[in-house]
Amino acid sequence: MSEGLVLLVDDEEELRFSTAQALELHGLKVKAFASGEDILERVGYGFDGVVVTDIRMPGIDGMTLLHRIRELDHEIPVILVTGHGDVQLAVKAMREGAYDFIEKPFASQGLAGVVRHALDRRSLVLENRRLRAVAGKRDDIESRLPGRTPVMVDLRYRLRAIGATEADTLIIGETGAGKEVVARSLHDISARAKGPFLAINCASLPETLIESELFGHEAGAFPGALRARYGKFEHGRGGTILLDEIGSMPIDLQAKFLRVLQERTITRLGSNEVVPLDVRFLATSKVDLAEEVAAGRFRADLFYRLNVVTIRVPSLVQRRADVPLLFLQLVREACARYGRDDMQVAPEIISEIAERDWPGNVRELRNAADRLVLGLETGLDSAAADARAGLRLIDKVGAYEKQVIAGTIAAHGGSLRPVYEQLGISRKTLYEKMQKYGLDKKLALGERDSEAYGPEN
Known part of the structure; x- marks a missing residue:
């Protein structure tokens, strides 16, 4: 069965x-x-x-x-x-x-x-x-948080190290960097994986009802409370609760939440009964909470209680070398979501993707992948054209050649043989052009190629 x-x-x-x-x-x-x-x-x-x-x-x-x-x-x-x-x-x-x-x-x-x-x-x-x-291949964590850069390797190591623990964790990172993906990964590799994962956006909770939303209430606790109601904390029992953007939590509520963290109990509004709370708390923030403490907007004792284990999620600026392969994975995922056949991404598009800044991080990159799969305007070609405007012919040719080579390397995941075969050049020529254009061979190489890398005689 x-x-x-x-x-x-x-x-x-x-x-x-x-x-x-x-x-x-x-x-x-x-x-x-x-x-x-x-x-x-x-x-x-x-x-x-x-x-x-x-x-x-x-x-x-x-x-x-x-x-x-x-x-x-x-x-x-x-x-x-x-x-x-x-x-x-x-x-x-x-x-x-x-x-x-x-x-x-x-x-x-x-x-x-x-x-x-x-x-x-x-x-x-x-x-x-x-x-x-x-078998030593990509596991769930690497599939969700791909990347070969040292900051991503270190991030996955830390997740695996603390995932199975019950430690409350603070996750810091820029908007769109993947903080909730990190939180879900921690939940899924923990003993609480079969329990609920409840994400609460502290910035969107109505200020007048925030205590009722989190702690629940008894009938008659306030005008309009016609019947008893479980709060979100109780709904998360046996699982993991993510407090998204905890820096937005009102200062008076922070004291009550600190008590919940310390005692693992809650009391519903209008009740004197103490309810045990079996949950693991995760919290995210896009701002430096130490600065919020200094400014008086966040309680120091709550910060130190959360700061026992801290994970920092790198921005795309901190992991630029991962951007081409990450984009290709996002394209594959978009094809799967929208029921489209897998598509080949032109090398020049991949090169432009690698050279662009992504202030919205992975979220913005995913949107670009979705637009590409859906056949919508991505804005990439026009941006590249603007960057190349005014160049001499020889510079335009060189810029195009660099884009094609870099994009083809990324498209083949760092394996060099299919690159020079597709481009119709020798391995030696590819090596020389990579040197000429300053292409980072660490980005280009997979582990199997690293020892064999070198010009042909």
Whole structure:
């Protein structure tokens, strides 16, 4: 029998209950939810199950949920449940990466069969990832945080070292550098991987309701509180809670959160009952919290409590050599998300990508990859043309030759043989031109090429 968890999403309570019960009678483990928002904290790179969702729902509908899940891991099977009039939409969803769809009304045995096949496929995907890691190939962490530069190698080492611990961690990095990816990676390699991963954006919480949102409340705790409600901290029990941009947390709330960190308990608004809290806390910040402490905007005691383990996520400026290969990976991921065939990226585009500054970091680079895959204007060609404007003919020829060579090297992942074969030149000529244009051979070389690198006689 297939193992793994089925996350069922349907806003209709009766149908949700009956479908969950039917799948359980077929020997499947099911957790049912009324909203797609509720399951996003439970799926990730290490999720060992499948998602079954209705396609028509208020809030996050099935199509939006499909796209959100594929952003986390495009190999998580998503099965859509459709009405008769939604078949065309479901076919479109299949093109965009859905595993399968089943039309209402359906036999529970048919849905159970599709779910089992999807669970088997997911199990195979996860096993292949484990085998690749055992064989010394890229593991989950390297797939999500690729790069050969020393700062990225060190980042992955630190993640593996502290991931299995229960240490609360502060993650520092510029906007778009990948702080949430780092946080999810820490969660997925920890003992809490099967628990929820709950991201809370401290900057977006309404100031008047922030305590209620985080700690929960009892009925009658304040005007409008008609019934008791769990807070986000309680929803995260057994898993990991990410406090995104913790520097935006109001100063008076910081004292209460410090107590939560120290005692691992909370008290709901309007209650005297202490609730134990089994969670691991991660926090991110794009600003230097030490400077915020000096300016009086962040509590020093909370900073020192969070600063026991700190991870700094490098910007693309700090890892320029990774940009070409990272862009190619983002293009492959975009092709998978949008149901497109893998595409070859022209060497001159890769070269332009490598030379550009990316103030938005990986997020901006991913947007450029998405636009390229979707056939939209990227702005890269015009930027390169502006940079080359006014050059003499010999300089334009040289600049173009450098772009082609650098782009081809990056496109082949640093393996030199296919580079000079594709360009129709000898290895010696390639070596000389790399020297002429100051191309960094450390960026160009893979480990297998490093010893053999040299001009042909």
